[in-house]
Amino acid sequence: MAEAKEQNTQIELAGGQAVQMMTVNDFRFTDIPVPEPKEGEVLLKSRYVSVDPYLRGRFMAMPVGSVPVSGAVAEVVESKSELFQKGDLVLSYFPWAKFFVAGEKNVTKLSGDLSPSTYLGVAGMTGRTAYIGLGPAGCDLKDTDKTLVVSGAAGAVGSIVAQIAKLRVPNLRVVGFAGSDDKLDFLKEIGYDVALNYKNYPDTASLVAALKDACPNGVDCYFDNTGGPITDAVFDVLNKFARVAVCGQIAMYNDPRASNPAFLYKVIYKCVTIRGFAQGEFADQFPAFNRDMRAWLAEGKIKGREHVVQGFAKIPEAFLGLFTGANIGKMIVDVCPAPMPNILVSVKWD
Secondary structure: OOOOOOOEEEEEEOOOOOOOOOOHHHEEEEEEOOOOOOOOEEEEEEEEEEOOOOHHHHHHOOOOOOOOEEEEEEEEEEEOOOOOOOOOEEEEEEEOEOEEEEEHHHOEEOOOOOOHHHHHOOOOHHHHHHHHHOOOOOOOOOOOOOEEEEOOOOEOOHHHHHHHHHHHOOOOEEEEEEOOHHHHHHHHHOOOOEEEEHHHOOOHHHHHHHHHHHOOOOEEEEEEOOOHHHHHHHHHHEEEEEEEEEOOOOOOOOOOOOOOOOOHHHHHHHOOEEEEOOHHHOHHHHHHHHHHHHHHHHOOOOOOOEEEEEOHHHHHHHHHHOOOOOOOEEEEEEOOOOOOOOOOOOOOOO
């Protein structure tokens, strides 16, 4: 089992789930024993932890003392399964703990052709979200479309959306919203035709004016990661029969009293189709995604950027950073930084 000198710790919710903005004081660290695996189980050590905005909504419904669970990569440190051996890297949804036990049927062994963290980002859930959200389950992107707008464009999902969209419709005009000059530079690097800093537009009227300048042919598709004022403005510029994929609403997650959106009446006279989706409901598309994304990565057609935070103790801080715009690309916590042999390195930008 784990070396005796290693202490197991888990992160628990300490309160504050119902307030507008959580702080690091709303999490607590609790020392617990290292568990013993039973037959058919493996003892795992956390290596990479994904923090994602959707967790905020889940926290609101969880009681104090609950342990958050998110996508993560872990290392097998003891195995009582014939399917795994010590040193294997596995992927699943794991608790925020240093050590934990999982059943052999509940984890996926990783191959060595990509760096482990890549399976949490561009080659994992966020990449799948972009891929599925551009298809019939979301925007239903078409060859005849002229303009796509993306909110939260510099985030884990938004940064992949533009790249896949350009591969599918090369002449497509893609406009993205982000919140800093560094993020705008990043958007231009990955193929956005226009990058807008929403902080430069203090009200809906100014956002609408900027969108009209950026989208002379109107907007055929909108990939919404944020909700809020940007979404209200985009609906003024949508073309008739436009399609909207609702992927996230990060502007609303920290306000349990969020009001109804102001744009709904525009859906009627513009005949807009709005689709909300969660990538986990479309497992039938996972094989196609795995095939296409691996090919795109191998050919250098897709670039994934990771914002890596070091250390288990930084998980709450990294999670909260999602709501202040701290990250460009996928936010990942490297729990115990160490060289990992025989693993190719995925694209990571400085």
